[in-house]
Amino acid sequence: MKSVKLHSQLSRLVVNSLVFLLLFSLNLSAQEGDAANGEKLFKSTCAACHKLDAKLVGPALKGVTERREQDWLISWIKDSPGMIKSGDKLAIQVFEENNKLPMTQNPQLSDQDIIDILEYTKGEPIASESESVAQEVDPGVERGKKIFKTNCAACHKLEGKLIGPPLLNIGDKYENEWLKLWIKDNVALIASGDKLAKTASEYSPIGMTPFPQLSDEDLDDLLKYLAVGDVKEVAASTATSAKDEEIFNKPGFGVLPTLALTILAFLILVIIVSLTINKKVVEGEESTGSMLKTLFFNPFLRFLAILFFLLLGAWLLFGWLMQIDLNEGYQPIQPIAFSHTVHAGDNKIDCQYCHSSAKNSKTSGIPSANVCMNCHKTITEYKGELFDGHTKEDLDNEIQKIYNAVGWDKDNLKYIEGAVEKPIEWVRIHNLADFAYYNHSQHVTVAGLECQKCHGPVETMHEVRQFSPLTMDWCITCHRETEVDLTENGYYKNIHDQLANKYGVEKVTEAQMGGLECGKCHY
Amino acid sequence: MASNKKYWKSVEELKENSSIVDTLRQNEFVEEIPTDVFLGDKENLEASSTTRRDFLKYVGFTTAAASLAACEGPVVKSIPYVIKPDDIIPGVAEYYATTMADGFDLANVLVKVREGRPIKIEPNKEANGTTNARVQASVLSLYDSLRLKSPKANGTDISWADADLQIISKLNEVKESGLPIAVLTGTCASPSTKKLINNLGETFGTVNHVVYDAVSESAALDAFEAIYGSRALPDYHLEKAEVIVSIGADFLGDWQGGGFDSGYAKGRVPNQGKMSHHIQIESNMTLSGANADKRLMVKPSEQNLALIKLYQAVVKGISTREASPLNDAIQKAATKIKKAGSKAVVITGIQDKNAQLLALAINNAINSEVIDVVVTKNVRKGNDADVAQLITDMNAGKIGAVIINSSNPVYSLPNSTEFVEGLKKVKLSVAFTMQDNETANAVQYALATPHYLESWGDVVIKKGQYSLMQPTIKPLFNTRQFQDALLTWTGSTATYYDFLKETWNTEVLNGTSWNQALHDGVFTSEVVGEVSALEVDVDAAGSELAKIKGSNFELALYTKVGLGDGQMANNPWLQEFPDPITRTSWDNYLTISKADAETIGVVNYNVANGALNGSLVELTVNGVSETLPVFIQPGQAKGSLGLALGYGRTQGLKDEMKTGKNGYQFYKNFNNFQADVTLKVVEGEHEFACVQLQNTLMGRGDIIKEATLEEYNTIDSKEWNKVPMVSLDHNEVEATTVDLWESFDRSMGHHFNLSIDLNACTGCGACVIACHAENNVPVVGKDEIRRSRDMHWLRIDRYYSHEEDFAGDVETKENGTGVLGYKNTMSDLEDPSENPSVAFQPVMCQHCNHAPCETVCPVAATSHGRQGQNQMAYNRCVGTRYCANNCPYKVRRFNWFEYPENDNFDYNMNDDLGKMVLNPDVTVRSRGVMEKCSMCIQMTQATILKAKKEGRPVNTNEFETACSNACSTNAMVFGDINHKEDTVTSLTEDKRAYHLLEHIGTKPNVVYHVKVRNTQEA
Secondary structure: OOOOOHHHHHHHHHHHHHHHHHHHHOOOOOOOOOHHHHHHHHHHHHOOOOOOOOOOOOOOOOOHHHHOOHHHHHHHHHOHHHHHHHOOHHHHHHHHHOOOOOOOOOOOOOHHHHHHHHHHHHHOOOOOOOOOOOOOOOHHHHHHHHHHHHHHOOOOOOOOOOOOOOOOOHHHHOOHHHHHHHHHHHHHHHHOOOHHHHHHHOOOOOOOOOOOOOOHHHHHHHHHHHHHOOOOOOOOOOHHHHHHHHHHOOOOOOHHHHHHHHHHHHHHHHHHHHHHHHHHHHHOOOOOOOHHHHHHHOHHHHHHHHHHHHHHHHHHHHHHHHOOOOOOOOOOOOOOOOOHHHHHHHOOOOHHHHOHHHHOOOOOOOOOHHHHHHHHOOOOOOOOOOOOOOOHHHHHHHHHHHHHHHOEEOOOOEEOOOOOOOOOOEEOOOOOOOOOOOOHHHHHHHOOOOOHHHHOOHHHOOOOOOOOOOOHHHHHHHHHHOEEOOOOOHHHHHHHHHHHHHHOOOOEEOHHHHHOOHHHHOO | OHHHOOOEOOHHHHOOOOHHHHHHHHOOOOOOOOHHHHHOOHHHHHHOOOOHHHHHHHHHHHHHHHHHHOOOOOOOEEOOOOOOOOOOOOOOOEEEEEEEEOOOOEEEEEEEEEOOEEEEEEEOHHHOOOOOHHHHHHHHHHOOOOEOOOOEEOOEEOOHHHHHHHHHHHHHHHHHHOOOEEEEEOOOOOHHHHHHHHHHHHHHOOEEEEEOOOOOOHHHHHHHHHHHOOOOEEEEOHHHOOEEEEEOOOOOOOHHHOOOHHHHHHHHOOEOOEOOEEEEEEOOOOHHHHHOOEEEEOOHHHHHHHHHHHHHHHHHOOOOOOOOHHHHHHHHHHHHHHHHHHHEEEEEOOOOHHHHHHHHHHHHHOOOOOEEEEEEEOOOOOOHHHHHHHHHHHHOOOOOEEEEEOOOHHHHOOOHHHHHHHHHHOOEEEEEEOEOOOOOOOOOEEEEOOOHHHOOEEEEEEOOEEEEEOOOOOOOOOOOOHHHHHHHHOOOOOOHHHHHHHHHHHHHOOOOOHHHHHHHOEEEOOOOOOOOOOOOOHHHHHHHHHOOOOOOEEEEEEEOOOOOOOOOOOOHHHHHOOOOOOOEEOOOOEEEOHHHHHHHOOOEEEOOOOOEEEEEEEEEEOOEEEEEEEEEOOOOOOOEEEEEEOOOOOOOOOHHHOOOOOHHHHOHHHOOEEEEEEEEEEEEEEEOEEOOOOOOOOOOOOOOOEEEHHHHHHOOHHHHOOOOEEEEOOEEEEHHHOOOOOOOOOOOOOOEEEEEEOOOOOOOOHHHHHHHHHHOOOOOOHHHHHOOOOOOOOEEEEEEEOOOOHHHHHHHHHHOOHHHHHHHHHHHHOOOOOOOEEEEEEEOOOOOOOOHHHHHOOOOOEEEOOOOOEEEOHHHOOOOOHHHHHOOOOOOEEOOOOHHHOOOOOOHHHOOOHHHHOOOOOOOOOOOOEEOOOOOHHHHHHHHHHHHHHOOOOOOOOOOOHHHHHOOOOOEEEEEOOOOOOHHHHHHOOOOEEOOOHHHOOOOOEEEEOEEEOOOOO
């Protein structure tokens, strides 16, 4: 009989069992939603328009999964206008139900993200102490607000003077009919010798623009709005959040079975091993002492164990070392609670309005305070939805910080003479290593990339965080995948012709253009 | 044939069996690691309380601590402008046209400004501006931390208002006393400043404006005035010259303000079979001598004779009967001049009015087209007689006040003690100065002035060419311009800017736009008019000149291309800049011929690591003595000694920069030739920081190729530009056809090549400093240079070869038989004091397509780019230095210390102010990495990006590197060889083109052009 050496048997055994172990340790819960992640995403993506338990701009989302199918929801969240266009009946119905306000598209969310969000919407406790105080609003006021924003807001504010006087409750001071005439054509009114008009015109040497295009109905709405002003948002109670956390901080559901299976696999492994060894004994191979003793003293097993721990140690150490100075998610507290959600998201200011050097320079540039003043000369207080636990006073103070920096007197609308300029010390979030050269204009102007490609959905971040890892791997992955458009830019014309002639190639990736060469970024 | 010529770089190489040269050839890192010192000493080791175990513990602990410390990233602040200036985009460089005029160098330049910091000087090519090493380096002097930072009265700080009050009251006192005010300035070519000085006179009585050049050209000015009636210097269009005879004029150096190299080089590149013939008669080996076709070594006093004889032969037609090498050469030169007629020119650097008259007379006689007496130059205006008179008057108490601007007479006057005495006798002494220098400390009021990059101004470098100077940065310190002070003192409330603009609008611009002139940096108005020569008794001048007696030893003072007159002595770039001829930095020294050195018994020798040491001598000239090191200089005329001016400054500069000895103390009567010289050998030795033996090509051949013009015109280029042969399958084939590697397809995109024409390169070194500025190359200091650790990415090798002329050299070579015969012949003729011919060769990374460095890097830190650049990723380099070992061109530099973070290197990079000059687009290298020329990849990438942003192909000749941009002679041309219209494309296909060490098959992207010498005599 051919003798079988113990160690080869054992090694085979170990390999088999490792495979076995590996099989079991695979994560079996791929399609499970992660409510904690969902909560995070909900807060950053949806919370501007939705609440779980009450109507905000959009409908309350609690239990939405019971009302709609998951797949439908995924498509809806990703691209609701697309669905409406495609004629999906349900979609059109939802659209109509919600005052025909279209929902923002969220193509940046993956399916898993959406499943996470939906998971979160399930778990929300039903009862909430806070009652939504969404007031019934006269649609005329809404219209009036819109008219005010488009026509009047350049020179007037509701409260506080700008170029023109404050307009809130202007109806108390003047008759509505007179106001209508004044707004439509104040020049004519003054010319007609109206005394009131004359006094009004003395407010400022700058005459008011006439608005003959506004209909009487428009003006009625406008005046309604001016009588009511902005409806104050009633702050929703934050009491629910503590409860949310309690529920969702419980250990993930998918972990326990995996752990159990792993332990089970290990037990099976032990049994198999002991069985095999017992078999050896039966077969008459040399064996002294008990099975466990054999296991423990077996030099090959010990070697394997040591090797395993060494490799594990090295792997852990390597992993730990590799994350040094990786700052993905770095979200420092800035000197001003500047919200990109408010500026880039709600007000849709183009990124490059403020970061104007991105198209010309290697740096995108932090806007200087005089750029802030372009708008904040007139926007002296925050009237939007409150965020991150800031009160309105807090946020108005944040705007005041710009005035302090440039020396602006917001009440008299002029720069304070002799004021000392105080630069704002922002905390830099994206710190690329000094030895790596990166040029914004190359990517923004030449390649035409969206800022979000690297910086993530900044328009949804109140406080900006580092979205991308900024590792070399991340850079070159993109360079490998990105195809250069050779047809649009005159610079590439020659190369494009040569490629087409010589190789019949129409497209090349950035990497093929030499975008992976060390010297292109390190010099 | 041609390429078999033996080249050598140092006298040491000529010694047979020199162990040092052998060692250097064999072993590049000469010094052994001194392990024996600390491991061999057993007692010491055992006595040590640190056991091996402890040591390991410490190592472990420090490693762990270091890695833990690295875990927490620092918080980086970003501080934007509060109100951003409209024209600044952070990250984008702005260029401003301005003019440098410090009294010694005058140049139209472009200043590269990043975020408000000037970081580099470039020639303003649209204004025909050229730059030399000093102009390139001047940007660093702006960030000199030892500048005078505020006005001082008797050494203590004072406010400008107080200083004004006190000075004005003193000036009024002087006015009442009736004594004149002396205004002592360097060459002042500014019309508006002259106007202001006149205004000063109108307010405070008599003003006596004395112009003083530290290095004087007064004799030439006097002579020109005598013949042409105006005190100016003629211009020379050397590109028109067929024959150039220079007697003691280093016109490729600083003679008459320099700037002649671009014209000279145009005539030196063989074009349709023609190039100029250049004869140089001189004592020291100068740049001009090194570039000459025929060089004669004579003592300074013999230069006078040579000039007289040349005058007699050309103008009078008298030939000397006695036969001597000098006479022969003069006769041949005279024949050449006559043959070339108006295409010839004679220039001289002899500081004697009579000599200058002779030269002008010769040019006049042959009706030379080369000399331009109409559009004259204003680069030197100094008047020696005035200066001497001023000193006398000051001591006699005849001067009421002295106001000094942009001049350091206390340092640079030969009779500075008399001047200092005189200063004590005047009521008021004021110095406007940028540095806290010798003069600033000798006057009552030292008033801080801004650097030219912080100033307004105007300069008329040439007649009709009005240049503007504009500030490119806000003044760094509490400084005020000389002109602003004059305005205040004369009671005007206008600023100098207003005054300047007003003056230009009324007197210069003639209705054209001020803003346009400011943008261009220069406004040119046409100069019309004839200038007729006055009758001067030149013969008498000749006989007067002949009376000057020589002596046994004669001293020839000169200025170095690096330090010039010494104003920028606190500039580490210039201090570390190796002199093109001696390849020595951080020093001045007495150059001496080998024959004289042997006679008086002084030596130069290389110590074990290849560094050079030399004996000391005591030099006495007219009773003034100084101990100086000697440097044995091949090509130095026997009986002559050379000494550079501009060294030996003592005040207002860092200790490291206090190098060399003051040569001005020997500069009696502002004459650069001094007889009455005695030498005495003294004990001791001097350590030079000389790079000449280091980083050689280790004896490998085919480095420099030469041909004569005759060969170039008549013989097939394969003969004089031989392609080396290698054996392939036992057949001799051209090395360029054999390839060990597979090549990439390089026909697409850009493929950069740099072409270097050895004919056009004069060795001036502007490229070296430009490279420093562009690439943040650190300064390492004298000690490190001695250890071969210089960091220059671009070096200019200087090779000597033996024969006086090329034909003779070939003859000698061919007469020698076999290796032994050749060697014997060589040692027979090899007397370095004999006249070597010289070739300059700029060498930087050759960016080999098949680079030997790339294949040996264990971490792939150096790799090849598709655009032809050999790339170096510093962050990947682990410092094995294997690449440097494997580089056949020795162009890689190892960064031994973190120069910017090491207090031992107290140069600009360790200084908050000095750091402002760094180029933010180039990494500052850390310790332990290899660095080298990148072919300015940051510049090529920027050019590409600019084209991409504008959506157009890259323009013809749009690509530049720092060195090619700085090169005023067009010796370096950079471009894309896949772009057929680029100049470099045709240059690479030229019949003179060759690659360095072609036989090893590295396929470099740097192309050299065979040096052609016009050796044909008469």
